[in-house]
Amino acid sequence: MSALTIKGLCKSFGGLHVTTNVDLNVEPGERRLIIGPNGAGKTTLFNLITGELTPDSGSIELLGQDITHVPSRRRAHLGMARTYQIITLFARDTIIHNVTLALLGLSPSRWNPLIDLRRQGHFVENAQKALEQVGLGHIANRPLAQTSYGERRRVEIAMALTQNPKVLLLDEPFAGLSIDERRDVHQLLLAIPRDVTIVMIEHNMDVALEFAERITLLHFGEVIVEGNRAEVVADPRTREVYLGH
Amino acid sequence: MSGRYFALGIAIVALATLPNWMTGVYYINVASQILFYAVFALGLNVLVGYAGLVSLGHAGLFGVTAYATGYMLQLGYGHPIAILVALIVSLFAMAIYAALSLRSTGIGFIMITLALGEILWGLAYRWISLTGGDNGLSLQTRPEPFGYSLSDANAFYYATLVVFFLSLGAITIFVHSPLGAALKGTRDQPRRMNALGYHVWAIRFIACLFSGLLTAVSAILFVYYTQFISPQTLALTSSAEVLLMVISGGAGTLLGPIFGAGLVVVVKTVVSGFIERWNFLLGAIFVAIVILMPEGLVPGSVRLWRLAWRKRERAAKVVSGGAEAKP
Numbered sequence: 001m002s003a004l005t006i007k008g009l010c011k012s013f014g015g016l017h018v019t020t021n022v023d024l025n026v027e028p029g030e031r032r033l034i035i036g037p038n039g040a041g042k043t044t045l046f047n048l049i050t051g052e053l054t055p056d057s058g059s060i061e062l063l064g065q066d067i068t069h070v071p072s073r074r075r076a077h078l079g080m081a082r083t084y085q086i087i088t089l090f091a092r093d094t095i096i097h098n099v100t101l102a103l104l105g106l107s108p109s110r111w112n113p114l115i116d117l118r119r120q121g122h123f124v125e126n127a128q129k130a131l132e133q134v135g136l137g138h139i140a141n142r143p144l145a146q147t148s149y150g151e152r153r154r155v156e157i158a159m160a161l162t163q164n165p166k167v168l169l170l171d172e173p174f175a176g177l178s179i180d181e182r183r184d185v186h187q188l189l190l191a192i193p194r195d196v197t198i199v200m201i202e203h204n205m206d207v208a209l210e211f212a213e214r215i216t217l218l219h220f221g222e223v224i225v226e227g228n229r230a231e232v233v234a235d236p237r238t239r240e241v242y243l244g245h
Numbered sequence: 246m247s248g249r250y251f252a253l254g255i256a257i258v259a260l261a262t263l264p265n266w267m268t269g270v271y272y273i274n275v276a277s278q279i280l281f282y283a284v285f286a287l288g289l290n291v292l293v294g295y296a297g298l299v300s301l302g303h304a305g306l307f308g309v310t311a312y313a314t315g316y317m318l319q320l321g322y323g324h325p326i327a328i329l330v331a332l333i334v335s336l337f338a339m340a341i342y343a344a345l346s347l348r349s350t351g352i353g354f355i356m357i358t359l360a361l362g363e364i365l366w367g368l369a370y371r372w373i374s375l376t377g378g379d380n381g382l383s384l385q386t387r388p389e390p391f392g393y394s395l396s397d398a399n400a401f402y403y404a405t406l407v408v409f410f411l412s413l414g415a416i417t418i419f420v421h422s423p424l425g426a427a428l429k430g431t432r433d434q435p436r437r438m439n440a441l442g443y444h445v446w447a448i449r450f451i452a453c454l455f456s457g458l459l460t461a462v463s464a465i466l467f468v469y470y471t472q473f474i475s476p477q478t479l480a481l482t483s484s485a486e487v488l489l490m491v492i493s494g495g496a497g498t499l500l501g502p503i504f505g506a507g508l509v510v511v512v513k514t515v516v517s518g519f520i521e522r523w524n525f526l527l528g529a530i531f532v533a534i535v536i537l538m539p540e541g542l543v544p545g546s547v548r549l550w551r552l553a554w555r556k557r558e559r560a561a562k563v564v565s566g567g568a569e570a571k572p
Contacts, residue, residue, distance in 0.1 A: 072440060073439050073444055074442075076441055088434055088437045089434070089437070090429075090430060091433065092433060093429075101426065101427070101441060104426065105442035105443050106441075110442075113424040113455075116418075116421050117422060163442075
């Protein structure tokens with residue numbers, strides 16, 4: 001059984017075909033990199049997988065279960081988590097509250113209007129643990145507004161990881177990071193256990209190529225090349241549309 | 246922190262003993278008005294402040310409750326039944342309101358609530374067999390909970406105070422609960438909340454019902470206070486007035502709407518006795534608030550206070566530093 005199976009996925013906005021007949025099969029534990037020039041439909045593909053967009057046709061399966069028509073929020077409960085290319089966090093709150101919201105999202109007590117959230121020890125502990133994991137434990141109670149861009153990227157990852165996803169979708173986790181920060185996030189991603197399947201969009205080829213086992217190249221919404229690292233890098237079409245000469 | 250509890254204690258004592266030190270029935274009635282308008286503003290604040298959904302139709306809901314109470318009493322039912330039916334009718338009306346207006350957010354939400362409020366206002370005017378049209382409905386008596394008659398101003402004040410504290414307690418618990426945190430999350434990042442597994446629509450719907458409940462509670466106090474309800478109560482200006490209470494006091498804070506209600510009611514009832522153009526004054530105050538503290542009176546004052554405090558501390562440091570440098 002595959003972690004993620006996509007068959008014949010199509011999506012167009014008016015006359016613009018953003019996703020054309022995409023097939024994708026990601027095995028459990030795999031590290032998959034999706035590359036492609038700007039406008040290739042990479043983030044749209046993520047939005048289709050997470051359910052933020054509805055496909056025009058085709059199907060999506062998560063761990064063998066058809067989720068094509070499952071609402072986005074249910075997919076989180078089925079074991080799918082994502083990070084955003086444009087950082088999407090709760091800017092008025094502290095770092096730990098951001099992570100707590102991620103934990104709460106999968107807990108039945110998210111409907112509870114009577115208990116005091118600040119006194120729910122297990123949320124606080126687990127959120128703290130997730131922040132230690134990404135190296136932010138020491139500033140857990142800092143307001144998000146007072147954090148650096150690199151720290152926010154790590155909060156994004158902590159929020160996704162704390163939901164214990166089976167499939168993790170990372171949308172440009174290295175975007176906008178300095179070389180040092182990039183190395184930290186890279187270490188962090190390498191430490192994610194193998195029972196988590198990772199699909200990543202990334203432009204930073206040095207870190208991304210090292211991380212990925214299989215690579216899919218998208219161009220104008222179509223899968224052009226797919227294979228392992230060496231195959232895709234050596235493929236003349238990759239050089240033509242993406243890597244350049 | 247202890248300073249905050251101290252201030253809260255003083256406020257509670259002051260409110261509980263108000264009829265003893267406030268002379269004149271008139272001012273006690275003004276205090277009652279502030280309290281039930283504060284409950285109304287707290288209710289609207291659930292949507293405006295915590296859900297990020299601005300409603301311009303809450304006066305319509307307020308009116309539904311008031312008319313339902315008046316109509317049930319006119320049919321000859323007792324106060325408990327009238328109040329219960331009014332609450333149920335209001336929640337039902339709010340559910341319809343929410344189902345229609347939650348199809349959008351932002352400007353769309355404002356416009357739909359505005360339209361619904363106007364429809365209810367029109368109904369109150371035209372459905373004469375039910376509402377009495379322009380003449381409105383009069384209530385003959387106030388209720389007598391546990392044998393205490395509320396016909397006297399002091400007794401009514403205390404009843405309002407109890408309801409006010411219960412409402413404030415309820416909203417305080419809600420805001421600090423997981424559901425309250427989720428609601429604030431849907432205000433700031435609805436897309437992310439959805440991806441994290443939250444049912445954004447359902448959370449907003451529940452917030453609407455809670456807001457509607459507080460609105461209904463305040464409307465019942467209002468209708469028993471004035472013992473009269475007419476279409477004017479449902480007008481757009483009433484909706485705007487409550488919204489101004491919330492925004493001027495500080496949307497998304499617990500105390501803001503209370504201070505906002507105090508400000509509006511005092512200018513409208515007390516100051517209007519001295520200044521004929523009190524609307525002009527109210528407008529000027531709002532402009533001043535928007536310019537000086539756009540976040541509202543309560544958070545704005547806290548900010549200015551902290552600023553002044555820091556300045557003083559810095560000045561003290563400079564003085565002591567200068568003294569050290571001298572020898």
